Amino acid sequence: MRDTSPVSQRGILLLNLGTPSAPTPQAVGPWLREFLMDPLVLDVPTPLRWLLVNAFIVPRRKHQSAALYQRVWTRHGSPLLANMRALAEQLKSLVGGNEVRFAMRYGEPSIRDVLAELRAAGVTTLEIVPLYPQYSTAASESSVLAVRAALTELDWKVQTRWVRPFFDDPAFLDATAAVARPVLAERPHDAVLFSFHGLPERQVKRTDASGTHCLATPGCCDTIVEANRLCYRAHSYATARGLAARLLPNGTPWYVGFQSRLGGGWIKPYSDTWYEQLPKQGIRRIAVLAPSFVSDCLETLEEISLRGNEAWKANGGEELFLVPCVNASPEWVTALASIIEHASPEWSTDVRTPAPALEASAGAS
Numbered sequence: 001m002r003d004t005s006p007v008s009q010r011g012i013l014l015l016n017l018g019t020p021s022a023p024t025p026q027a028v029g030p031w032l033r034e035f036l037m038d039p040l041v042l043d044v045p046t047p048l049r050w051l052l053v054n055a056f057i058v059p060r061r062k063h064q065s066a067a068l069y070q071r072v073w074t075r076h077g078s079p080l081l082a083n084m085r086a087l088a089e090q091l092k093s094l095v096g097g098n099e100v101r102f103a104m105r106y107g108e109p110s111i112r113d114v115l116a117e118l119r120a121a122g123v124t125t126l127e128i129v130p131l132y133p134q135y136s137t138a139a140s141e142s143s144v145l146a147v148r149a150a151l152t153e154l155d156w157k158v159q160t161r162w163v164r165p166f167f168d169d170p171a172f173l174d175a176t177a178a179v180a181r182p183v184l185a186e187r188p189h190d191a192v193l194f195s196f197h198g199l200p201e202r203q204v205k206r207t208d209a210s211g212t213h214c215l216a217t218p219g220c221c222d223t224i225v226e227a228n229r230l231c232y233r234a235h236s237y238a239t240a241r242g243l244a245a246r247l248l249p250n251g252t253p254w255y256v257g258f259q260s261r262l263g264g265g266w267i268k269p270y271s272d273t274w275y276e277q278l279p280k281q282g283i284r285r286i287a288v289l290a291p292s293f294v295s296d297c298l299e300t301l302e303e304i305s306l307r308g309n310e311a312w313k314a315n316g317g318e319e320l321f322l323v324p325c326v327n328a329s330p331e332w333v334t335a336l337a338s339i340i341e342h343a344s345p346e347w348s349t350d351v352r353t354p355a356p357a358l359e360a361s362a363g364a365s
Helices: 025-036 045-071 079-094 111-120 138-156 172-186 201-205 231-249 269-281 298-314 330-341
Strands: 012-016 099-106 125-130 159-162 191-197 252-259 285-291 320-323
Touching: 012 025, 012 079, 012 111, 012 138, 025 045, 025 099, 045 285, 045 298, 079 099, 079 201, 079 330, 099 111, 099 138, 099 231, 111 138, 111 320, 125 330, 138 330, 172 231, 172 285, 172 330, 191 231, 201 231, 252 269, 252 298, 269 298, 269 320
Parallel strands: 012 099, 012 125, 125 159, 191 252, 191 285, 285 320
Antiparallel strands: none
16 A cells, blocks of 8 residues: 655754844834844843833934945845855755755744745754854844744644754864865964854853853853853853864964943953954954854954954054855855754654753863
């Protein structure tokens, strides 16, 4: 008797934070509002968050941010959107026979719409890939909750598997090193800065269940232990150590910094503080890697490559140059396929079940 059971159709959903649809205040404003009204991003009481976002932050920053986006916008649109589109296309070519889509946590294409597309395509098992190497509640957790909410709204009981934070995954580190190595070989540099997106200290401390480890001592991020297994800062330092071991065997000085801060109380050291201090220490040329991003975007192309270089030279340095992110490079596409293939084997048809994405691996490279 012929087997008439449905063939399992695998879907892969790549997630990134998002981008406005145009470099204009009219487009940036709604995108900023959606982003900042997320309680996991701006973690203050709802009435205060509404007031801050709608009365103070968005009216001012939509003009400032639009001007920054205009500095990096391309004929293909947003750099992040173009990179994500290319990554999804290249990954689909490599893992033929699977439905591969990407969605943005904020903005378009939305998570709900893309999940609806995957359901319409007949997907029966869904692998969800938050493209944030280091875990944070503001990006990783928020994306997990948004997917769960959309699946509930769609009433789609699909089997799901989540890719965990890959901050110390050898495939990610090897691909990042492979992209960076020829750039570092071609361009003279005295030091390397690993610049990660910043977070408020309070968000990092909340991931420490013990309440006694994170930010309590200068060496709290030197190794991954139970207390900091979900600590974004500890993950960042683990990534930096793994890349330094692969890229800088000759003892080139390297530093870690955190960028994009808004006000005080954010995790240190700050990247822009290094821009001030290192030229005074005789470092004339510096290479900057941004391994909290898998795709070049506003924070790399404008904040580091343009404003960072301007600040570096204003403080007496000769050159600061950005090493590209992995983007849709062949090395990263192959590595990502491997990371997905070797993701946690736990499957769940209940979206209320805690996602394996929240269980970061315990070993640091």
